[in-house]
Amino acid sequence: MNTITPASAVAVSDRPAASARPTGFVHDTATVFVRESRPLVRDPFSVVFSLVQPLVFLGLFGPLLVGASGGDVAGTLQWFVPGILVMVALFGTASTGANLLFEMQTGSHERTLVAPLSRSALLVGRALKDVVPLVIQGTIVVLVAVPFGFRLDVPGLLAGLVVLAVFGVGFGALSYALALACRNRDWMFWMVHQTLLFPLMILSGMLLPLDDGPAWMHAAAAVNPLSYLVGAERALLAGDLGAPAVVGGVIAATATCVIGIVVGVRAMRKAH
Amino acid sequence: MPRQTVDMTNQMITARGLTMTFRSKGQVVEAVRSVDLSVQEGELVAFLGPNGAGKSTTLRMLTTLLAPTSGEAVVAGCDIRRDPAGVRRRIGYVGQGTSGGHTQRVRDELHAQGAFYGLGRRETRARADELIESLELGQVANRAVQSLSGGQKRRLDIALGLIHRPELLFLDEPSTGLDPHSRANLWEHIVELRRATGTTIFLTTHYLDEADQLAERVMVMDHGAVIADDTANALKESLAGDRVTLSFTTATDAATAAARIGGAPDGTVVTITARGGDRALPRWIRELDDAGIEVVAATHRQPTLDDVFLALTGRSLREDGAHAEASETESPADASSQHAAA
Numbered sequence: 381m382n383t384i385t386p387a388s389a390v391a392v393s394d395r396p397a398a399s400a401r402p403t404g405f406v407h408d409t410a411t412v413f414v415r416e417s418r419p420l421v422r423d424p425f426s427v428v429f430s431l432v433q434p435l436v437f438l439g440l441f442g443p444l445l446v447g448a449s450g451g452d453v454a455g456t457l458q459w460f461v462p463g464i465l466v467m468v469a470l471f472g473t474a475s476t477g478a479n480l481l482f483e484m485q486t487g488s489h490e491r492t493l494v495a496p497l498s499r500s501a502l503l504v505g506r507a508l509k510d511v512v513p514l515v516i517q518g519t520i521v522v523l524v525a526v527p528f529g530f531r532l533d534v535p536g537l538l539a540g541l542v543v544l545a546v547f548g549v550g551f552g553a554l555s556y557a558l559a560l561a562c563r564n565r566d567w568m569f570w571m572v573h574q575t576l577l578f579p580l581m582i583l584s585g586m587l588l589p590l591d592d593g594p595a596w597m598h599a600a601a602a603v604n605p606l607s608y609l610v611g612a613e614r615a616l617l618a619g620d621l622g623a624p625a626v627v628g629g630v631i632a633a634t635a636t637c638v639i640g641i642v643v644g645v646r647a648m649r650k651a652h
Numbered sequence: 653m654p655r656q657t658v659d660m661t662n663q664m665i666t667a668r669g670l671t672m673t674f675r676s677k678g679q680v681v682e683a684v685r686s687v688d689l690s691v692q693e694g695e696l697v698a699f700l701g702p703n704g705a706g707k708s709t710t711l712r713m714l715t716t717l718l719a720p721t722s723g724e725a726v727v728a729g730c731d732i733r734r735d736p737a738g739v740r741r742r743i744g745y746v747g748q749g750t751s752g753g754h755t756q757r758v759r760d761e762l763h764a765q766g767a768f769y770g771l772g773r774r775e776t777r778a779r780a781d782e783l784i785e786s787l788e789l790g791q792v793a794n795r796a797v798q799s800l801s802g803g804q805k806r807r808l809d810i811a812l813g814l815i816h817r818p819e820l821l822f823l824d825e826p827s828t829g830l831d832p833h834s835r836a837n838l839w840e841h842i843v844e845l846r847r848a849t850g851t852t853i854f855l856t857t858h859y860l861d862e863a864d865q866l867a868e869r870v871m872v873m874d875h876g877a878v879i880a881d882d883t884a885n886a887l888k889e890s891l892a893g894d895r896v897t898l899s900f901t902t903a904t905d906a907a908t909a910a911a912r913i914g915g916a917p918d919g920t921v922v923t924i925t926a927r928g929g930d931r932a933l934p935r936w937i938r939e940l941d942d943a944g945i946e947v948v949a950a951t952h953r954q955p956t957l958d959d960v961f962l963a964l965t966g967r968s969l970r971e972d973g974a975h976a977e978a979s980e981t982e983s984p985a986d987a988s989s990q991h992a993a994a
Contacts, residue, residue: 399779400741400816401770408768415764419755487749488756491812494715494747495768496740 400496408498412505417512427513434468434521441587454529461525462540462613463586465518466606469544472517473510473552474577477559480506481566484559493651503556503648504641510552511545518544522617533619540616543626547609547633550640557640560647584610605632664820664852665691665714669723672709672876683709685876686723691854693819696846698867699856700957702969706876707856708748711824714854715745728820741769744818748825751809752797758808759784759793762815769816776815783811787841803834810841821845823855827862839866860957860969872961879964884957891963892955894929898922898936899949909945 403411420427438461446456483489492502518541526532555573562569581587583597584606590597601607612629620626667689673682684706691697699707712718714727716736724731730738752761759780766776784793787807792800797808806826813821826842827835843866845851857863863870864884872880872887880887900906900920910917913936915924926932930952937947961969 399769399771399775400818402737402741403770407770411764411767414767415753415756415760418757418760418764419753422757422760423755483753485749486754487747488751488753490717490747490749491745491751491765492768493717494740494743494745495765496737496770497768 403496403498405498405501408501409505409508412492412497412501413508416506416509420509420512427516428520430472430513431468431517431520433471434464434517435524437467437587438464438521438525445588452529454531457525457528457530458618459614460587461522461530462617463584463610464521465540465544465613465617466584466586466610467581468517468521469514469548469609470551470577470581470606472514473548474555474573476506476510476552477555477557477569478566480556481559481562481569484563485566489651499649499651500645503553503644506556507549507553507641507644511548514548515541515545531618533617536616536619536621539621539626540613543609543612543616543629543633546630546637547605550633550635550637553637553640553644557644557647560644560651580604580606583607586610605636608632662693663690663726664693664695665689665725665727665854667714667723667725670710670713670720670725671722672706672713672718673721682876684713684720687873687876687878689714689725689871689878691852693852694850695869696853696867697855697869697871698863699854699871699873700858700860700863700961700969701856701873702858702967705873707873708824709876710873711822711854711856715743715822716740728818741816742819744813744816744821746809746813746821746823746826748828750797750805751812752800752805754796754798756797757794758789758797758800761797761808762811765812765815771816779815779817780811783814786844787811801834802830803837806830806834806838807841810838810845814845817849818851820852820854823853825856825858827857827859835862842866858969860961864957870957872957872964874961874965880960887957887960888955889927892959893925893927894955895953895959896924896926896929896933896936897951897953898924898940898947901946901948905945908943909940909947912943912945913939 442457442460445460446453449456480489493499519537522530522532522537558572559569562572579600583590583600583604585601586606590601590607608625608628609632610629611625612623612627612632615621615623615625616629667687670684670687670689671682672684673680675681687706687710689710699710701707709718713720714725714732716732716739719733724733726732727739728742730736730742732739752758756764762780762783763776766779767773771779784790787810789804789807789811792804797805800808810823810826813823823842827838830838839862842853846853855867868883870880870882870884870887871878880891882890896915898906898909898915898921900909900922903917903920906917906920906922909915910922913922913924914926915922924936933950933952937950940947958969961967
């Protein structure tokens with residue numbers, strides 16, 4: 381291993397020309413999306429495994445809700461399942477930045493930064509990937525609830541999943557932005573994550589109605605985009621596609637998506 | 653090396669006044685201070701220096717990962733400021749970490765990497781197969797990166813860096829943390845790559861033997877500046893000189909001998925540093941014998957790059973080795989603390 385061919389003796393002209401070609405944003409986004417999705421395809425069980433939490437809420441919290449409300453099971457599920465779908469979207473995408481955080485620490489993120497990829501595509505491709513498990517999980521939750529009396533409205537479910545997906549892209553992008561800001565400090569990522577997630581969840585009326593809560597809770601819920609998302613999902617899954625609540629939910633999801641992508645892309649552009 | 657007379661068309665890297673400063677705890681830290689570089693097509697250059705010397709920061713500027721505070725550089729024909737995408741298309745970069753995502757499979761990562769560089773699907777698959785074969789990754793091609801050994805991970809890093817047949821390959825501490833067998837194996841692959849393709853290679857290392865045996869040219873960096881730049885042999889000849897030690901029966905003999913032929917006595921041993929020490933040694937022994945002083949043992953050692961570093965800085969790189977296992981600067985913020993500590 382000590383013998384080295386002198387540079388002058390190397391037939392440089394024999395070296396095949398570099399083969400990298402310029403690519404565009406759409407190509408790069410698709411490439412990043414495919415790379416991020418491959419582990420899900422290789423190990424689909426991971427998608428099912430992260431369903432444990434929403435199913436636990438459905439199975440353990442649901443019966444309590446039925447008892448407390450005094451209503452029937454089917455009616456309570458009709459109210460509760462849309463909340464669980466939003467929970468899937470919230471928890472699924474909120475922690476997605478942890479994967480990026482890990483890749484930043486190991487070096488594989490650095491490798492993508494040296495590749496001729498658009499910085500925006502690195503963020504958008506990742507955020508789009510998070511939609512895949514979200515849609516699969518949301519569908520499974522709904523299907524699990526059907527035998528217990530949940531009335532399935534297919535167009536409503538599809539519309540509900542689209543709105544959730546739009547929200548998920550934005551919330552996932554915010555999670556990546558948080559990861560980029562917390563570089564080398566995972567504890568800070570998880571601290572912000574935990575501090576924000578539960579208040580956002582409770583103040584959305586996702587698990588329990590806020591009607592009986594104090595006025596300040598109503599005020600907080602009014603500025604929580606998740607409240608509007610939960611309201612919209614309840615209307616959509618009931619098949620009421622024209623309900624006023626849908627408009628609020630679509631606006632909240634779109635706003636989350638736009639803000640998330642803008643903040644995320646900005647963070648990714650500054651990344652090194 | 654007559655770098656000044658080099659034709660610009662053969663230049664793979666030219667950097668002028670490359671500087672990286674940042675603020676840390678209210679102080680301005682100069683991680684890299686006005687570095688000039690010139691690397692020709694086909695060269696294998698080693699960047700040698702202690703941790704925190706600014707090697708990685710320089711590499712990160714040349715590979716467009718960090719924007720320099722001032723200065724400019726043209727890498728593989730593209731300006732790092734004006735055409736970073738052009739630089740990225742033409743270079744391969746193997747950083748200090750693991751390039752493969754831990755949940756990704758080896759072959760999947762190579763396919764993703766091909767797409768990152770705009771290679772077509774068929775070309776990517778063919779190139780991935782080729783690299784899996786040449787870097788001996790066949791047995792782990794369908795395994796997740798996290799299940800690979802250190803040596804296998806490093807070979808995958810190199811395969812990822814080569815997917816688009818770059819003209820220039822940057823390797824940041826390629827063999828740090830590997831066991832001796834994996835190190836030797838990795839180097840066989842790097843040497844073979846160069847033999848087969850003539851790829852220009854620019855690497856950083858703090859392993860003296862690696863720089864000494866493998867690089868045609870060594871740049872020594874310390875405290876953010878390049879303090880020497882030549883072939884390992886030329887550096888050793890001009891800066892270090894041979895080490896000759898002569899042992900005597902008594903300290904008096906040693907002192908008398910040192911007075912006659914030079915050198916520093918230490919007990920019964922005299923150490924002399926001199927160019928052409930191998931030819932001087934028999935002459936010294938004869939001369940001392942004629943004077944009635946018996947030389948009981950003699951050793952001659954060719955200088956190492958560590959001697960060169962010692963001559964240049966008054967410090968040994970090996971002393972640095974004790975805390976050298978931690979990887980070098982990940983970010984400018986880290987560079988500051990390490991730089992200050994070095």
